[in-house]
Amino acid sequence: MPASRNPVLITGCSSGIGRAAADLLVKAGYTVYATARRPETLADLAAAGAHTLALDVTDEESMTAAVRAVEDTHGHVATLVNNAGYGVYGPIEEVGLDEVRRMFETNVFGLARMTQLVLPGMRAAGAGLIINIGSMGGRVAFPVGGYYHATKYAVEAMSDALRAEVGSFGIDVALVEPGPIRTSFEETINSSAAVGNPDSPYADLVAKVQDVNSGAYDSKLLAADAGAVADVILKAVESSKPRTRYLVTATARGLVHARRLGGDTVWDAIVRRQFS
Template identity: 45%
Template sequence: MKSNIWLITGISSGLGKALAETVMDKGDFIIGTFRKQKQVDAFNAKHGVTGHALLLDITNEEQVERAVQQIVSQYGRIDVLVNNAGMGFVGAIEESTMEEVRQVFEANVFGTLKLTQTVLPHMRKAQDGHIVQISSHGGIKAFAGFGIYNASKFALEGFSEALAQEVGPLGIKVSLVEPGPFRTKFAGDGLGLAKMEIAAYAATAGAFRGMLKSVDGKQEGDPVKAAEAIIDLVRSENPSFRLPLGKVALMTIGMKLDSVRADLEANKHIAENAVYPD
C-alpha cells in the first residue's frame, strides 16, 4: 500500500488534530493548516519528517490558491483532501443577522468549495484522489437553534453529492463524514453564538444553546476513534459515500429518514396526481 499525502484543514484541535496525529502515526504524510503562525511554527518544529503545516484561512481565496500551488510544487501531489475547517453557530433563524450567516457560510461552504475546486485539477490529472468532507449529522437533520449551521452543512452535502457523481468516472472518490456530538472544542469557546436573543425562542433555540454548552466535554464521541474510522474509510477499496459517526448520529439520521419516508407515503397519491394525464 502506497503512502498517501493528506491535506487536512483546521488541525489545531478536535477532530482535525486527532486525524492529523493518527494519520502520521499510521505512516502517511500530512500537510495541515492553522490560522496562527505560532501554531504553524510549533507544528513544524515537532513534525519535520512526518508532516508539514501551513498558514491558511480557507475564506481567503488567494491564500487557498497559493497554498495548493505550494503543496503541489513541493510534494508533487495531494492524495487525500480533508475539508475539516469550519465553524459552529447557534441561534434561532430570526435571531441570526445576515453578517453572522455570511460568516458561517464563508467558512463552511464557500471556503470548503474553493479549496475543493482548487485541488480538483491536480486530482483529475492524476486520475486519483479522495475528498473527505467533514459534515455533521446536522447536515441531514435540522434542530431548532441550529438552523444556520444546518443550512451550511446541507449545502456542503448537496454540492458533495453532485461532485461525487461528476468525479467518480475520473477516478476520484468523495465521502461525507457525519459525526454526532464529539468531545472536541466545538461546543466550547469556539462556538459562534447569535448576538441577539429573543425571549419567544427561549424554549426552543435558547434551550438548544444551553444544552450544547452543558454537554461540552461530556460528548459521547471519541475523536481518536473517529480519526481511525476516517483512515479506514480512505484505505477501503470501495469507501462509503456517507459515514455517520456516533450513536447519536445513527439515531438522529434514522429519525430524519423515517420522517421523510412517512411524508412520502402520506402524500404519495397527491404527488402522483400533480402531473399531466398520460
C-alpha cells in the first residue's frame, strides 16, 4: 500500500460504484472517507470501517466542509475519487435544458470544484492521485444519450489537461471508463422525463434505445457488476505509476476501439444497425 495514497476521499458512495470502491478500499487497509448527500445511507460502510461525511457536489459549502474535515485530520487529501454522477437521457431536441444544466452541475462542475479544492494540499505534499470516473460514453456517443455523453466527454478533456498541468507536482491523474455496469444507472436513464413521451417523433427510436440498453445491462457477457470498477480503482490507487485510462468491460474496449479505428463511417453504420 503506497503511504502517499492515504487518505482516500470518494464522492457518491450511497450506491453503485462509489459504494463498492469504498468497501473494497477499506478492506484493503486504506483510510477511506466515503461521502454522500445523505450520510445516513452510508451506515454499513461506517460499520465496515469507513469514515463517512455529508457531501453534495452541487453545494459549495458542503464540498468545502468535507475537504476541510479530511485536511484537518490528515493534512491533505491524498487520493480523490470523483465518482458522483448520473444520467439524463432523451433526444437532443426534447430534453429540458434545466435538466441538462443540473446534470452538468454534478457530472462536470462538481468534479471540477472537488479537484480545485484538493489540489493545493496535494501540491504542498508533493504527491497525490485524482481518479475521475468517466465512461466509455466519453469516447463514443449513442442516440438519446447525447447530453450525458457530453458530460463524460468533458471529463475526458479535463482529465487530459489536468494530467499535463499537475504532473510536475507529483500528482497523478487517472481516468476510469466503465462500460455497462449493473447499478441503478439504467433505471435512472430510462426514467428520464424526455424518454417517456409517446407523442414524440423520436418515440420509436427511444423505445429501441431502451430495449438495447436493457439487453446490454441484463447480459452477463456485456455488463459487469460495480465490483469490477472498484477493482480497477484499487489497482490505480496501489500503482506507483497509474495508467492514464482504464477501460472496464470487454464491451467498452470493443466499442471504443471500433470507434477509434473505424472512424465516422464505420461508427455510424454500427449505430444504424443497432438502433434502427
